[in-house]
Amino acid sequence: MAGTVTRKTTVGHRASQRGTEESPVIKWLLIAVALAFSAVFLLLPLINVFAQAFAKGLAYYHDSLWHPDSWAAIRLTLLVAAISVPLNVLFGVAAAWAIAKFEFRGKSLLITVIDLPFSVSPVVAGLMFVVLFGLQGFFGSWLDAHDLRIIYAVPGIVLATVFITFPFVARELIPVMQATGTEQEQAAMTLGANGWQTFWHVTLPSIKWGLVYGIILCNARAMGEFGAVSVVSGHITGQTDTMPLRVEKLYNEYNAPAAFAVASLLALLALLTLGVKTYMEWKQAREYERSQADSEAAKP
Amino acid sequence: MSIELRNVSKEFGPVAAVNNVSFSVKDGELMALLGPSGGGKTTVLRMIAGLEMPTSGDVFIRGQRVNDVSVQKRNIGFVFQNYALFKNMNVFKNIAFGLKIKKWNRPDIQDRICELLKLFGLEGLEKRYPHQLSGGQRQRVAIARALAPKPSVLLLDEPFGAVDAKIRQELREWLVTLHHEINVTTIFVTHDQEEALEVANRIVIFSRGLLEQVGTPREVYEQPANEFVARFIGVMNVLEAEVQGGVARLGELAFPVAGAAEGQHLRIGFRPYAVQISSDLTQYRYHAVLRHTFFLGVLLRVELELPSGLVIRARMSKEEYANQGLGDGCEVSFQIRQFRVLAQEQAALAAESDLSYQPPPVLGENI
Numbered sequence: 168m169a170g171t172v173t174r175k176t177t178v179g180h181r182a183s184q185r186g187t188e189e190s191p192v193i194k195w196l197l198i199a200v201a202l203a204f205s206a207v208f209l210l211l212p213l214i215n216v217f218a219q220a221f222a223k224g225l226a227y228y229h230d231s232l233w234h235p236d237s238w239a240a241i242r243l244t245l246l247v248a249a250i251s252v253p254l255n256v257l258f259g260v261a262a263a264w265a266i267a268k269f270e271f272r273g274k275s276l277l278i279t280v281i282d283l284p285f286s287v288s289p290v291v292a293g294l295m296f297v298v299l300f301g302l303q304g305f306f307g308s309w310l311d312a313h314d315l316r317i318i319y320a321v322p323g324i325v326l327a328t329v330f331i332t333f334p335f336v337a338r339e340l341i342p343v344m345q346a347t348g349t350e351q352e353q354a355a356m357t358l359g360a361n362g363w364q365t366f367w368h369v370t371l372p373s374i375k376w377g378l379v380y381g382i383i384l385c386n387a388r389a390m391g392e393f394g395a396v397s398v399v400s401g402h403i404t405g406q407t408d409t410m411p412l413r414v415e416k417l418y419n420e421y422n423a424p425a426a427f428a429v430a431s432l433l434a435l436l437a438l439l440t441l442g443v444k445t446y447m448e449w450k451q452a453r454e455y456e457r458s459q460a461d462s463e464a465a466k467p
Numbered sequence: 468m469s470i471e472l473r474n475v476s477k478e479f480g481p482v483a484a485v486n487n488v489s490f491s492v493k494d495g496e497l498m499a500l501l502g503p504s505g506g507g508k509t510t511v512l513r514m515i516a517g518l519e520m521p522t523s524g525d526v527f528i529r530g531q532r533v534n535d536v537s538v539q540k541r542n543i544g545f546v547f548q549n550y551a552l553f554k555n556m557n558v559f560k561n562i563a564f565g566l567k568i569k570k571w572n573r574p575d576i577q578d579r580i581c582e583l584l585k586l587f588g589l590e591g592l593e594k595r596y597p598h599q600l601s602g603g604q605r606q607r608v609a610i611a612r613a614l615a616p617k618p619s620v621l622l623l624d625e626p627f628g629a630v631d632a633k634i635r636q637e638l639r640e641w642l643v644t645l646h647h648e649i650n651v652t653t654i655f656v657t658h659d660q661e662e663a664l665e666v667a668n669r670i671v672i673f674s675r676g677l678l679e680q681v682g683t684p685r686e687v688y689e690q691p692a693n694e695f696v697a698r699f700i701g702v703m704n705v706l707e708a709e710v711q712g713g714v715a716r717l718g719e720l721a722f723p724v725a726g727a728a729e730g731q732h733l734r735i736g737f738r739p740y741a742v743q744i745s746s747d748l749t750q751y752r753y754h755a756v757l758r759h760t761f762f763l764g765v766l767l768r769v770e771l772e773l774p775s776g777l778v779i780r781a782r783m784s785k786e787e788y789a790n791q792g793l794g795d796g797c798e799v800s801f802q803i804r805q806f807r808v809l810a811q812e813q814a815a816l817a818a819e820s821d822l823s824y825q826p827p828p829v830l831g832e833n834i
Contacts, residue, residue, distance in 0.1 A: 350551035351553055354545065359565055361539060373555060458598040
């Protein structure tokens with residue numbers, strides 16, 4: 168475009184000529200250490216998962232995954248994710264909305280409670296539910312009387328997963344909503360929009376990136392959770408084994424290649440999550456850059 | 468009577484942001500809510516809009532009590548200080564938002580938007596997004612959006628605050644023109660007294676939640692109700708003088724005040740233009756040294772220092788200044804053509820539990 172001045176970031180080139188930079192040797196040494204660390208502790212294990220999965224060949228890999236018990240585990244994992252992720256989206260949006268837009272007593276308590284699943288050990292979280300809903304638990308006799316099973320059944324797994332993944336969506340949305348402020352919503356109200364219309368037309372579009380990111384993080388954790396689910400599930404093969412539990416079981420049965428085969432699916436999920444996250448960050452950066460350029464160009 | 472507030476108060480915890488305010492707005496009027504930051508004017512505006520609820524008192528729009536009417540149903544247009552344009556919608560969709568909510572049909576929306584784009588000089592910009600607009604353009608979109616559903620009142624919160632000074636002047640004139648054309652009852656909040664004087668039909672002046680005066684620009688300038696208004700609007704010399712023998716004195720200056728009790732302390736105020744200066748030391752009764760000259764374009768403001776140390780501000784045209792041969796350090800004689808005894812401001816009155824003597828407004832001539 169003629170007449171516009173594009174500002175390119177030239178940080179890398181200029182910075183090295185400033186006196187505040189360390190010598191290049193130190194810089195490259197630090198980078199080398201970081202790379203080595205990542206390679207040994209992150210990359211190698213990941214590559215090893217796939218290597219081990221295909222150790223006995225493609226046919227074995229295929230059979231391991233199609234084994235009815237493994238297939239049941241995959242289905243259960245998908246089911247649990249399909250229930251817990253939407254639930255947490257609802258909770259997360261509601262909690263973030265309440266925190267970002269309103270002042271009320273107990274607000275800091277709510278923020279602390281939202282972070283609870285992060286600070287609690289997943290095993291402890293699972294134990295919490297056993298104590299509450301197990302046969303000897305607080306609600307145990309009531310549940311038994313109504314013939315409802317939560318612990319050692321699918322509902323228990325869903326509950327534990329919802330608890331563990333609760334903060335992800337909320338924590339992504341709170342800063343985004345706080346940054347947007349309430350003025351746009353107020354403007355919508357002055358124009359006659361009710362609560363739902365305001366949310367749909369104004370709030371939702373402004374949080375879309377945060378929401379998508381929160382969802383994929385929530386999903387990754389929901390599918391990969393081990394500790395809490397392990398405590399509440401009862402490990403009933405073919406019924407209450409999720410994929411992570413199935414991996415453990417196969418490995419304990421000395422069927423390493425099959426274990427790694429199922430694990431490779433989870434690893435693929437991790438890579439996919441990372442890929443989507445990177446793509447979205449790139450898109451967001453591009454949008455931001457473009458809006459900056461447009462604002463500059465629009466100045467009279 | 469288009470809008471009326473009766474004894475409206477708004478408290479945030481122990482703080483009264485708005486304290487027992489009553490005033491009315493006439494149909495089609497362009498009214499300014501003026502005052503320093505924190506004075507309560509934005510809170511009053513928001514209570515008219517329905518974005519805040521009064522703690523006590525009543526708000527009436529077109530004769531109907533609207534305290535319990537939600538903001539959506541009040542049929543008002545609100546323009547926020549930072550415009551609050553919908554970032555994810557283009558200009559067309561922004562302006563059309565209110566119409567879509569009110570379920571206008573497509574062709575009517577199209578016509579109305581075209582009409583507004585033309586009126587606001589925004590043609591060709593319909594497809595642009597807020598971040599692609601300049602500050603002035605965004606502001607016009609915000610106003611167009613508020614006016615699209617044909618509200619009965621237009622409320623603007625510091626509409627010219629976020630814009631460059633030069634553009635502000637143009638926008639002020641444009642707002643007056645717009646108001647003439649559209650003739651919607653309009654209320655705007657500002658802390659800029661020049662702006663209020665220039666634009667508004669009537670001004671309501673707030674200070675610390677209290678209403679200090681309601682009047683036309685001329686009224687609040689020439690007959691300020693109290694010291695706060697006198698100091699806030701334009702420039703005012705304010706002195707505290709003691710009454711001795713029917714005359715309020717401070718240093719060399721003497722102001723005749725009828726009916727004032729002996730020994731009373733009065734606040735005396737006079738405008739810079741009321742000070743007449745002459746280089747002829749025998750012409751007027753007071754003497755001073757011209758300490759400093761401020762160049763204001765057409766006019767000059769001068770500071771006069773009296774032998775007692777008092778400093779007063781005077782105003783004169785460039786011609787007068789040149790004709791008298793004045794300059795910094797010159798000795799001059801002067802007189803004060805007009806002065807007022809200033810009443811205490813509402814905020815100070817409210818703070819005092821027992822009221823001391825309130826002097827009647829006295830206009831003195833040629834002292």
